[in-house]
Amino acid sequence: MNLILRPVAAEFSKILTTRMWWILALVLFGYIALLAGGLAALFGGLESGAINPDAVNTGGGSSLTGLGSLPPLIYSFASSVGYVFPVLLGALATTGEFRHQTLTPTFLATPKRGRVLGAKTISLFVVGAALGVVGLAASVGVGALVLGGFGVDPLLADGETWALIGRTVLAMALWAVIGVGLGVLVPSQVASIVIVLAFTQFVEPLLRFAAAFTEVTADIGKFLPGAASDALVGASFFTLASPGGTVLEPWQGGLALLAYGLVATVGGYFISWKRDVT
Amino acid sequence: MPIGAVIEFTSITKKFGQVTAVNDLSFTVEPGRVTGFLGPNGAGKTTTLRMLLGLVAPTSGTATFGGLRYRDLPRPLHTVGAALEAASFHPGRTAAHHLGVYTIAAGLPRTRVVEVLHTVGLAEHANQRVGSYSLGMRQRLGLAYSLLGDPGVLVLDEPINGLDPEGIKWIRGFLSSMAAEGRTVLVSSHLLSEVQQSVDDVIIIAKGELVHSGPLSSLDTNIAPQVIVDSPNRDALIMALTDAGVPFTSGRTGLIVAVPDPGRVGHIAFTAGVELNVLHRQKAGLEDSFLALVEGGDSL
Ligand SMILES: Nc1ncnc2c1ncn2[C@@H]1O[C@H](COP(=O)(O)OP(=O)(O)O)[C@@H](O)[C@H]1O
Ligand SMILES: [Mg+2]
Numbered sequence: 394m395n396l397i398l399r400p401v402a403a404e405f406s407k408i409l410t411t412r413m414w415w416i417l418a419l420v421l422f423g424y425i426a427l428l429a430g431g432l433a434a435l436f437g438g439l440e441s442g443a444i445n446p447d448a449v450n451t452g453g454g455s456s457l458t459g460l461g462s463l464p465p466l467i468y469s470f471a472s473s474v475g476y477v478f479p480v481l482l483g484a485l486a487t488t489g490e491f492r493h494q495t496l497t498p499t500f501l502a503t504p505k506r507g508r509v510l511g512a513k514t515i516s517l518f519v520v521g522a523a524l525g526v527v528g529l530a531a532s533v534g535v536g537a538l539v540l541g542g543f544g545v546d547p548l549l550a551d552g553e554t555w556a557l558i559g560r561t562v563l564a565m566a567l568w569a570v571i572g573v574g575l576g577v578l579v580p581s582q583v584a585s586i587v588i589v590l591a592f593t594q595f596v597e598p599l600l601r602f603a604a605a606f607t608e609v610t611a612d613i614g615k616f617l618p619g620a621a622s623d624a625l626v627g628a629s630f631f632t633l634a635s636p637g638g639t640v641l642e643p644w645q646g647g648l649a650l651l652a653y654g655l656v657a658t659v660g661g662y663f664i665s666w667k668r669d670v671t
Numbered sequence: 672m673p674i675g676a677v678i679e680f681t682s683i684t685k686k687f688g689q690v691t692a693v694n695d696l697s698f699t700v701e702p703g704r705v706t707g708f709l710g711p712n713g714a715g716k717t718t719t720l721r722m723l724l725g726l727v728a729p730t731s732g733t734a735t736f737g738g739l740r741y742r743d744l745p746r747p748l749h750t751v752g753a754a755l756e757a758a759s760f761h762p763g764r765t766a767a768h769h770l771g772v773y774t775i776a777a778g779l780p781r782t783r784v785v786e787v788l789h790t791v792g793l794a795e796h797a798n799q800r801v802g803s804y805s806l807g808m809r810q811r812l813g814l815a816y817s818l819l820g821d822p823g824v825l826v827l828d829e830p831i832n833g834l835d836p837e838g839i840k841w842i843r844g845f846l847s848s849m850a851a852e853g854r855t856v857l858v859s860s861h862l863l864s865e866v867q868q869s870v871d872d873v874i875i876i877a878k879g880e881l882v883h884s885g886p887l888s889s890l891d892t893n894i895a896p897q898v899i900v901d902s903p904n905r906d907a908l909i910m911a912l913t914d915a916g917v918p919f920t921s922g923r924t925g926l927i928v929a930v931p932d933p934g935r936v937g938h939i940a941f942t943a944g945v946e947l948n949v950l951h952r953q954k955a956g957l958e959d960s961f962l963a964l965v966e967g968g969d970s971l
Contacts (some may be wrong), residue, residue: 395778399775399776399777399778401777402775402776403772403773403775403776404773406768406771406775407761407772409768410764410765410768410772411761411763411764412763413763489761493759493760493761493762494758494759495759495760495761496726496759497726497755497759498759498773498816499773499776500725500726500746501726501747501748501751501773502723502776502777503776503777504725504741504742504744504746504747505742522967545821570931669721669726669727669728670721670726670727671717671718671721671726671727
């Protein structure tokens, strides 16, 4: 048991002894708190009548207010917007080993390289989950507070809300695993970060949007990682913004995310991890 | 007391694409002695050591510690301590945290961190981020890593590079004391003079191939002594030597004549009526033997 516990503990120590984890956690919290708080205030204001609907151009706002599913939508920001943070942390955890040449002391201490990669995956899964908790602290914490302030029921007594919270934590954990996989697939740190940012902030949203236009592409588009993640969580601003898009079942979304993470990690193992460390 | 294992390389070869970095290298390294692994830059030292440590896969051949490959050692850091030349640190991590990570991975007591930092003289800088370390401090930290498991075998790649004179003096004594305790100490360098004072044995490679191995003293006899001679009228001296048919080359401090006897050179000058201001016998130093070996490529 020590054979895997020790490398896992070492990987945790690697994460916790540099500043990146809390910098990302802090930015994640601030970003999600701002978004969730802001939108909770906007929709809460509309719903409660504190804001005159004619005063703002909400697009689909009038239908939104009628949805009655406002709290889950806002809570899901933790993952639907925040998922880029665990991916980044995971990618930095692997690419950093290449960049700073710490693969040498790592593989000297644990020569079985697959074990190290497995340990990294496990530890990042846990840290990703922790980032999920941070994101939820922002989206649920701030969101519920603001909604409550406008007299909208934050649905915190609802079991479905807590199920969504649990699935969000799982989604964030899986995103960190995907980050690890991306990092071994593309060991160049700069390239990895560029891919994460470009894909999550630009390429995938566009693809998901475009895919929704025909039935065939929509069937493919629902397997895009962001779509799978939103399906796992079960609510997303994005799926709402592109109506008509087919959506996976939550468990299917979870499996799709896991598959992305594992395929990338196993592929990366052969592409970079097993290579000569010179 | 940790007991050193014998390191054994057997026909180890590494090709990077078209480049053969190490070619069919075989030698053994004994415990209780400091073995210098020498060769000019690019000779293949680092590649050889990385193959020994399982970081680079050999194209063919094996490298073992007491018969076991590195990856098959049950507790690698307890058996082998290695410091390789590249600075392998996350700059944002403190030295103590850096070492702490690997004590956890290897299941070593955390107290080892402070102990090894103390040994290498970094105790005061334990909680400083490694990014602010000087090259010499990084070398010491690399050495501290190698000592974590109190191993019987030390493999050090260019450990003297970047050390200050005080550090060089310290590491020489340190290497000798480690060997005196019965450990196996393999230390690479591209300069013989760097390690000459502390090594017992030498393995010399050039262009990835073995050119010499044996005790340090075996280098001594490799090159015949020469005579250094000079004159205020060097042209006349050159003519005299040419007429006498003795081979010579021009050196910085005079002409280097390839005969062992200064008397004979003096006699040649005397009979030609050439005044001399330098005439002495020079026994080629170890460094000259070393250079001749790695440049000539022939085993003497
Ligand atoms: N990763 C690599 N890819 C290609 N060639 C390499 C690589 N690493 C080393 N080499 C080549 O192998 C040879 C030996 O290098 P090295 O082992 O670093 O020598 P040394 O440590 O003695 O200076 C050199 O010609 C070097 O260019
Ligand atoms: Mg080298």
